[in-house]
Amino acid sequence: MITSTFVPLVFVGSFVAGLLGSLTGLGGGVVIVPLLVLVFHVNVKYAIGASLVSVIATSSGAAAAYVREGYSNIRMGMFLEIATTLGALVGAFLATRLPAGIIGVVFGAVLIVSAALSLQRVDPLDTGAPPDRLATLLKLNSDYPTLEGRLEYHVRHIPAGFAMMFGAGTLSGLLGTGSGAFKVLAMDQIMRVPFKVSTTTSNFMIGVTAAAGVGIYLRRGFVDPGLAMPVMLGVLAGSIVGARLLLRMRTAWLRLAFAVVIAALGVEMIYGGITGRF
Amino acid sequence: MAETNAAQSSWTDERVEKLLGTLLLTGVIVSGLVVLVGGVLYLAKYGRDPLHYENFDPQRASLHSIIEVGKYAARGDGRAIIQIGLLLLIATPVMRVIFSMIAFALEKDRLYVALTVIVLVILLLSLFGKVT
Numbered sequence: 235m236i237t238s239t240f241v242p243l244v245f246v247g248s249f250v251a252g253l254l255g256s257l258t259g260l261g262g263g264v265v266i267v268p269l270l271v272l273v274f275h276v277n278v279k280y281a282i283g284a285s286l287v288s289v290i291a292t293s294s295g296a297a298a299a300y301v302r303e304g305y306s307n308i309r310m311g312m313f314l315e316i317a318t319t320l321g322a323l324v325g326a327f328l329a330t331r332l333p334a335g336i337i338g339v340v341f342g343a344v345l346i347v348s349a350a351l352s353l354q355r356v357d358p359l360d361t362g363a364p365p366d367r368l369a370t371l372l373k374l375n376s377d378y379p380t381l382e383g384r385l386e387y388h389v390r391h392i393p394a395g396f397a398m399m400f401g402a403g404t405l406s407g408l409l410g411t412g413s414g415a416f417k418v419l420a421m422d423q424i425m426r427v428p429f430k431v432s433t434t435t436s437n438f439m440i441g442v443t444a445a446a447g448v449g450i451y452l453r454r455g456f457v458d459p460g461l462a463m464p465v466m467l468g469v470l471a472g473s474i475v476g477a478r479l480l481l482r483m484r485t486a487w488l489r490l491a492f493a494v495v496i497a498a499l500g501v502e503m504i505y506g507g508i509t510g511r512f
Numbered sequence: 513m514a515e516t517n518a519a520q521s522s523w524t525d526e527r528v529e530k531l532l533g534t535l536l537l538t539g540v541i542v543s544g545l546v547v548l549v550g551g552v553l554y555l556a557k558y559g560r561d562p563l564h565y566e567n568f569d570p571q572r573a574s575l576h577s578i579i580e581v582g583k584y585a586a587r588g589d590g591r592a593i594i595q596i597g598l599l600l601l602i603a604t605p606v607m608r609v610i611f612s613m614i615a616f617a618l619e620k621d622r623l624y625v626a627l628t629v630i631v632l633v634i635l636l637l638s639l640f641g642k643v644t
Contacts, residue, residue: 235562235563236559236560236561236562236563237555237558237559237560237561237562237563238555238559238560240563241551241555241559274565275565275566276565276566277565277566277567277568278568279568280565280568287598287601287602290601290602290604290605291540291543291544291601294536294537294539294540294601294604294605294608295536295537295540297533297536298532298533298534298536298537298540299533301529301530301532301533301536304526304529306529308528308529308532308612309624312609312612312624312627312628312631313627315609315631316627316630316631316634319631319634319635319638320634322638323634323637323638326638334568372623373621373623373624441536441604441605441608442605442606442608442609442631442635444605445602445605445606445635445638445639446634446635446638447638448602448638449602449635449637449638449639449640449641450638452598452602452639454570455568455569455570455571455572457598458565458572459550459554459590459591459592459594459595459598460554460558460591460594461565462594462598463547463550463551463554463594464551466544466547466598466601467544467547467548467551470540470544
């Protein structure tokens with residue numbers, strides 16, 4: 235294959251990944267790397283470099299819309315970004331040191347976990363307990379718009395959530411993904427933040443987390459412009475179209491189908507990593 | 513006292529959120545357009561080249577200096593123009609953090625100015641620090 239056939243094909247593949255990622259809320263990043271590695275035989279390190287760049291584009295684009303609607307908790311996002319950016323530095327450093335096979339296996343395992351997580355989402359119930367002292371001190375408690383007006387919520391278990399965010403950041407830097415599923419998990423399951431707030435705040439944080447990882451990627455030669463270009467433009471275009479369609483579509487079945495595809499890609503990545511294909 | 517503070521900061525928060533949204537969107541659109549222009553020039557020049565993505569070579573794609581990239585971009589080299597676009601894209605979240613820091617400072621929220629500075633330092637460390 236020559237460059238002028240490769241680029242349009244990667245663009246189309248990335249477009250589909252971005253479209254499905256935004257329709258299912260899982261983000262395009264999770265399927266870009268397996269697509270590039272398994273279908274286009276791109277080295278894992280170039281693949282995660284191009285993927286992390288596209289993650290910045292889609293998260294900034296989506297965050298722009300959410301921030302304006304007033305769902306994101308900007309203080310909580312900023313506080314937790316300390317954890318995710320530190321994690322991303324550690325993850326990106328590991329990515330420069332670890333062999334491609336191990337990255338492939340970790341990637342596969344994370345895909346399978348993300349697929350499982352995407353299927354069970356329950357809005358956490360507020361227990362009505364008094365607010366955590368740390369949350370009050372850090373001014374994390376806030377409110378968000380609902381049909382019945384602005385509703386208050388309390389943020390809980392800050393240290394555990396912070397630790398989980400460090401882990402999410404590490405995975406983002408190691409695998410070139412947004413790790414949105416893990417950020418949401420930390421916020422709604424551990425910190426007990428309403429779903430709408432956790433998903434939008436997570437999106438808001440992903441760009442900064444990814445930028446922390448990309449700095450190291452850039453200087454270590456992970457970001458090839460010829461590959462990053464169609465991936466970034468494809469995922470971005472796909473996610474814009476996806477966001478439009480989302481308003482008019484029921485996505486429950488799509489979510490299930492996508493989870494199955496992701497889990498299958500996960501198995502394939504683990505297999506490829508173990509057998510030394512990467 | 514506490515009430516007037518809350519009222520003031522919620523008003524400021526709302527404006528900050530609107531501005532943040534505009535900043536993020538502008539960054540993505542501008543960088544996307546630069547990458548697109550670079551992509552067209554890249555295909556025109558390197559379209560017939562064979563692919564080289566199977567084996568990782570850290571020397572090939574690493575960004576050695578911004579000045580060098582600027583020089584090539586000025587000559588209309590597609591690869592360098594894409595790299596400029598990618599740098600603009602990466603600068604978008606960094607700008608967002610700087611902007612938040614200013615906004616927290618205007619709201620006189622010292623705690624959050626400090627927390628934002630920590631995030632900014634980590635980002636700058638990643639972008640400009642020494643990697644070993």
